[in-house]
Amino acid sequence: MGTAVKLLGTGSFVPERVLTNADFERMVDTSDEWIMSRTGIRERHVLSDGEKNSDMAVQAGYNALQAAHIAPEDVDHIIVCTFTPDMLVPNCACVVQSRLDAVNAGAVDINAACTGFISGLTHGAALVGSGQARRVLVIASEVLSRVTDYQDRGTCVLFGDGAGAAVLGSGDGGHAIGDFFLRADGSNPEALWIPAGGSNLPASANTVAERLHFIKMNGREVFKFAVTRMIELIEGAAERAGIKPGDIDLVVPHQVNQRIIQAAVERLGMREEQFYCNLEWYGNTSAASAAIALDEAVRKGRVKAGNTVVLVAFGGGFTWGSTTIKW
Numbered sequence: 021m022g023t024a025v026k027l028l029g030t031g032s033f034v035p036e037r038v039l040t041n042a043d044f045e046r047m048v049d050t051s052d053e054w055i056m057s058r059t060g061i062r063e064r065h066v067l068s069d070g071e072k073n074s075d076m077a078v079q080a081g082y083n084a085l086q087a088a089h090i091a092p093e094d095v096d097h098i099i100v101c102t103f104t105p106d107m108l109v110p111n112c113a114c115v116v117q118s119r120l121d122a123v124n125a126g127a128v129d130i131n132a133a134c135t136g137f138i139s140g141l142t143h144g145a146a147l148v149g150s151g152q153a154r155r156v157l158v159i160a161s162e163v164l165s166r167v168t169d170y171q172d173r174g175t176c177v178l179f180g181d182g183a184g185a186a187v188l189g190s191g192d193g194g195h196a197i198g199d200f201f202l203r204a205d206g207s208n209p210e211a212l213w214i215p216a217g218g219s220n221l222p223a224s225a226n227t228v229a230e231r232l233h234f235i236k237m238n239g240r241e242v243f244k245f246a247v248t249r250m251i252e253l254i255e256g257a258a259e260r261a262g263i264k265p266g267d268i269d270l271v272v273p274h275q276v277n278q279r280i281i282q283a284a285v286e287r288l289g290m291r292e293e294q295f296y297c298n299l300e301w302y303g304n305t306s307a308a309s310a311a312i313a314l315d316e317a318v319r320k321g322r323v324k325a326g327n328t329v330v331l332v333a334f335g336g337g338f339t340w341g342s343t344t345i346k347w
């Protein structure tokens with residue numbers, strides 16, 4: 021038996037600048053009506069010129085440490101979940117380590133696309149559970165606005181920027197977190213990918229001209245995958261907790277699209293109020309989305325002592341995963 025792992029605190033941060041559906045009406049051939057009815061998204065926050073991913077990651081991490089009453093020097097490890105780091109080397113976690121002055125921490129980035137936060141929590145909990153770390157700061161931070169093609173109406177209306185964070189630890193206090201479940205299926209990478217900018221297809225005048233540094237997505241395929249996996253994840257988490265999906269107090273899902281969440285609610289025979297949704301105001305912020313939603317749910321008093329809270333996420337890779345927190 022390993023050490024029991026606790027969630028000690030959460031935090032989040034979104035940039036000030038907002039893109040509304042009316043802004044998109046001026047950029048591409050779309051309408052507020054189309055975006056609202058197909059996605060449920062009204063606004064998204066995006067970074068301004070000169071701001072960067074690590075600015076959000078640092079702020080979200082700082083807020084989570086404050087909530088957990090943990091000093092930066094007591095953090096043993098920092099995990100930043102992102103596929104939009106400031107640069108490839110050094111990793112985003114090293115930038116955060118330095119700016120938070122977490123002088124005793126290791127630092128690593130994890131890329132599991134929209135499943136990033138659950139993946140980060142899983143790996144952070146493994147360090148705490150095995151006794152290799154006492155306190156782990158897990159931050160999910162994404163700047164999708166810098167990899168979004170604002171000429172592609174099929175994707176550009178979906179994405180926003182933001183960061184969420186959680187502190188994991190052991191000992192007294194906090195909320196028991198466990199039942200980590202992670203899966204992947206890498207057989208169809210092109211369903212959701214950024215073709216260029218990695219070592220396979222490095223940046224060149226050609227890749228830039230062909231707009232290959234932006235997210236490409238088969239929306240319908242991703243939609244079907246998302247609904248199927250969300251249902252499986254919730255059913256699995258409920259079964260392992262010995263309860264029915266209708267008995268889960270709060271599901272905090274990846275904030276992907278209201279229709280995807282609605283489809284899962286109906287197919288599982290659950291109630292809408294069992295799901296915490298804020299995608300109307302942030303859009304899809306990939307790895308950060310479930311982290312921001314969890315922090316907001318906590319701060320708004322939606323989570324109460326004794327509650328069973330299930331986090332579920334799915335995304336590019338494909339990757340998907342869940343974890344359960346006993347409040």
Ligand SMILES: CC(C)(COP(=O)(O)OP(=O)(O)OC[C@H]1O[C@@H](n2cnc3c(N)ncnc32)[C@H](O)[C@@H]1OP(=O)(O)O)[C@@H](O)C(=O)NCCC(=O)NCCS
Binds near residue numbers: 134178243
């Ligand atoms: C992207 C998504 C909203 C599109 O909704 P949809 O109902 O599947 O729409 P389709 O892709 O079938 O497109 C229907 C039509 O709307 C058009 N359309 C696409 N985006 C549009 C927009 N922003 N405004 C107006 N029309 C748009 C399409 O061009 C298409 O037109 P056509 O029939 O003339 O070709 C939906 O597929 C989706 O949410 N998928 C999941 C994507 C996601 O969340 N990915 C991240 C996962 S982590």
